[in-house]
Amino acid sequence: MAIAKKAVVWGLFAAGGTLSSFIFPALIALFLLVALGFTPDGLQYEHIYAFAASWLGKAALFIVLFLSLWHAAHRLRVVFHDFGVRKDGLIATAVYLVATAGTVMTAFYLYSIN
Amino acid sequence: MTIRQLELEVMRYDPEKDEAPWFQNYSVPCEEDWAILDAINYVKENIDTTLSYRWSCHMMVCGSCGMMVNGEPSLTCKTFIRDLPDKVRIEPLENFPIERDLVVVLDDVMQKLHKVQPYIIRKDAPPQDKEFKQSPGALEKFKQYTMCINCMCCYAACPQYGLNQNFIGPAALALAHRYNLDSRDQGKSQRLDILADHDGVWDCSFVGACSEVCPKHVDPAAAIQQMKIDGAMEWWKQKLGFPGGES
Ligand code: SF4
């Protein structure tokens, strides 16, 4: 079977894109809200902290960050390609390395919140 | 019938004489209901018999009169002068080598159309002494993809084909999808080897230019995205040891 490895990164890219297209507009709206001085109770530091310290919260944050990282990495690779940079192998290695490092760091820092 | 004078700026190129393509201007008295193809035919018949271009049916069926009209890949029999300014630039389809004037070399896409195995593949024997049955709903699934007339406007519009000529490209991928979706077909996994390969669906960046220019309202961009999902699922299935997905 000749399914290219691109299938995997594309899968992560698509999943990350779908997820972040829902989450990021909501995040922007919340940031604007906070910037304008309306901080809903759920966004208070203690609540956010408690969320990130629970296993469910950790899992949710991990999925969002992991997929967003891989989405961004693949998007960047395509952008380089679209701008005519003809070093796909090198760029792919670099962007996916950063995404991998980011994934490991995400896991580590989430794990250490308690 | 009112006559409108159109200034045509037509790309000319004779590889035996010209070093590079150049533009020739023709002033054409057009009837108001003409398509651009009529204006080009007028040039050929009345002004300059040396102009080369392809056309046949003049009714959006043969798919041979695709050209760049003011920079847009267009079927010239369907592009009406009433929708165009007084000055119109006509060039051969982008992303293809020029054979002569407005005629391009299509060998590459012809090979690709062949490569995706655009025919019904059966593993089981076909029904004996009777026809395949297909419900209207099953037909509806792939019907839009059967409308393609191979005009290659989508290849001229596709930025990824422009960057990488190995990319299978919109029309051939849409055609493969047409057979993948056909309830009589059993060749999906066989085709996936080609479609999900390095130069298959993955190069498409979903700009959607192909679907925008298609004169027959085929939606190659959608077909390609659906095949990407199929390809990604299949990869996991294989890695995790599930039996290969079959249509
Ligand atoms: S998909 Fe549309 S634009 Fe592309 S070759 Fe077919 S008819 Fe032409």
Ligand code: SF4
């Ligand atoms: S959607 Fe894909 S195939 Fe269509 S023009 Fe864009 S890159 Fe090309």
